[in-house]
Amino acid sequence: MKKMQLSYKYINLMITVVLFFALFAAGSVLYNGFFSTQVLLNMLIDNAFLIITAIGMTFVLIIGGIDISVGSVIALVCMLSAYLLEIQHLSAIIVIPLMLLMGFLFGLVQGSFIHFFTIQPFIVTLAGMFLARGLCYVISIDTIMITNPFYQFVATYRIPLPFGNFISISVIIALVLVLAALYLSNYTKFGRAVYAIGGNAQSAMLMGLPVGRTKVLVYGLSGFCSALSGVVFSFYMLSGYGLHAMGLEMDAIASAVIGGTPLTGGVGFVTGTLFGVLIQGVIQTLIMFQGTLSSWWTKIAVAFLLCLFIVLQRIVVFRKERTKSIS
Amino acid sequence: MDDAYFLLKAKGICKAFPGVKALNNVEFELKPGEIHCLMGENGAGKSTLIKVLTGVDPLDAGDIFLDGKAIAPKSPHHAQQLGISTVYQEVNLCANLSVAENIFIGREPLRFGSIDWKEMNRRSQELLAKLSLGIDVTQPLERYSVAIQQMVAIARALDISAKVLILDEPTSSLDAQEVEKLFGLMRKLKKQGLGIIFVTHFIEQVYAVSDKITILRNGELVGSYETVNLPRVQLIAKMIGKAFDGFESSCKTLKLDILQESRNNFLRVRGLGHKGSIHPFDLDISKGEVLGLVGLLGSGRTEVARTIFGIDKADSGEIAIEGQTVTIQNPADAIQHGLAYCSENRKTEGIIENLSVRENIILALQAKVGWMKYIPKKRQDEISKKYIELLNIKTAGPEQLIKNLSGGNQQKVILARWLLTEPKLLILDEPTRGIDVGAKVEIQKLILSLAETGMSVVFISSELDESVRCSSRMAVLRDRVKIAEISGDEMEEKYIMQTIAGV
Ligand SMILES: Nc1ncnc2c1ncn2[C@@H]1O[C@H](COP(=O)(O)OP(=O)(O)OP(=O)(O)O)[C@@H](O)[C@H]1O
């Protein structure tokens, strides 16, 4: 009985994990060469930046908010780094921390607007989205290639693993962030306050939790994550361009939702988000191996998945309400 | 301790909301080692006083002193740091978190800088054990009933080491045993020198624990009195501002009339049950009868109501209404058959915070006539005015947002909502919770007069005297089984108590 109940909250997460392995297994059966560690690792390499953004997004969703500025912030970070590195000839050691700081501050400002003026997060981050995207074009309307040797090195460096496998530095960054986020959400006062506020902000306030500070910091965290993602994305693309990471915020939200984080707040899993990204990765890979389908089929598949998960969430909530006062 | 020393002192407190002066020049003094009851009718300003003392709402004017030093709490967080720990009216916890987290959040035990879950769970278990509550603390709070949630909120406040403990109607959904446990702990804290502010509408509880009583009426201070020097009648008179006319006189006769008329069976339940919540039970309710459901907390009273009303879909048995077997799959079916259910859980299932009093009252009626049918605004106004008056709802007007009403007045609005639909069977689950003595009697009278007009009522209450007064027959529940029916002369508190306890 107890086990059954426990699983309600985790049902989406479990389905996601199972589905991921099922899809991977299906690919392995269908296509030669699919079943290898490197295919798995490539998914991480290609999606490291998405993992990073989606982690930040997860916290925002848990607190009951939304941040649609993340894609633009990534573009801005790419563009600004390219500009500072190539045109201003600053060193990477200065540029990277600067970008992270900028992202963090950007998030804090958005969070402050949301909290202190009680404006809906959607509106505030929509403004943030336009602002960041617009700023890209103020810097340049063309692509700026990044030739900085440090960036070149990081972009091409492959960390060797046993049996001839390899990963990129970005993957290390993403995985470290996942671990840090796991710790943050489960073992720190800040993390638990995020869950409490997402569950019921009024109660959290009456219980004496620092609601305002936590809220603002969560948006700061999301800003930081998107900046970090921007840095990783510039390693990946080696260029700054105003159209980079178009619509990435939606991918990030989709990853979190597929990973079991509903938009209603109070619930969410960092691990789920990781698998949410990986599921999209596995679908991409499947389509790549299939060869004839266009890559847009990834989006269609994701659309179906989202639909499935939203319906599932409703069912879970519905069943929960029915069994609520059992004790 | 010398007499002039006060732990908490509030002077000249004023607080106005748009349209109401909630507090006007109120004084309040609390000594260490004192249990101080704050009394007053619904909407008198008790909760508002507590909220301004603990920084939830800002003061308009006045000074607060703690331990002789002037303080100005900016938030509950700040008040906690200053040493004031509070349980606010209504359960204010995060249902998505575990029980243990709800007790410890904000001050979790740490180990090497990270939250020590084991320690937290262990200490929560210990704390709840002091309140004789042996629940699984790792489960999310939403799994548990309002009563348990209330206990958890109390446990949280008790554990925050404070100088002042404030409890705003903490006992509204607790049963006698639990209240006794709480009082035991309160007395212990009092010995340790804590000052405790306690708000309740249960007069008996006031006399059981308090040393001092401060009475508010319409936001004004009536006075502070030693409990021993203030007889009950006077307390009530001071609260309502006039002599209190009791209940007994008018209702004894009423009940007899009801009994005579009530041969006409309305609802017939056979073997109805819901696995895990209530064992199959039989129940007959006649037209114009008030059937009381009594039993301890968690004995299955609410579950009986939920199963009849179709919230928990019955997995056995059948229901017949006026001789016809009917299927009730969900609340909508139940409403179709003329049933109405006023839930005990007003915060989550009852009020819609951001709608006005009028809209909240109209809601069920609108559902009954169909959503597409427009009820003229004028009629809506008439109806809401009528019920505001009838139930003496204290509000600036029908257009006031319901969230701005005091707890007791919100309860009255929900009651009005269901009364309005003129159901054939009205199920009332703790309808008088958090309602002041005067209004309680009014509501009880109203229930009886409704029964007189032929409506059947299922009345659930934790207050035995109230059940005895209102019901013409009672069903007793224990451990989710219906164990007995009591009627006639047996309906007398002592006998009922014995039946409930099973001795
Ligand atoms: N936020 C608000 N906006 C407007 N009016 C309010 C607000 N909060 C409280 N009030 C009004 O202030 C008055 C006092 O309310 P309060 O909650 O203090 O009453 P109470 O004594 O606690 O009553 P109860 O016993 O019903 O809990 C009421 O008339 C209420 O309508």
Ligand SMILES: [Mg+2]
């Ligand atoms: Mg109150």
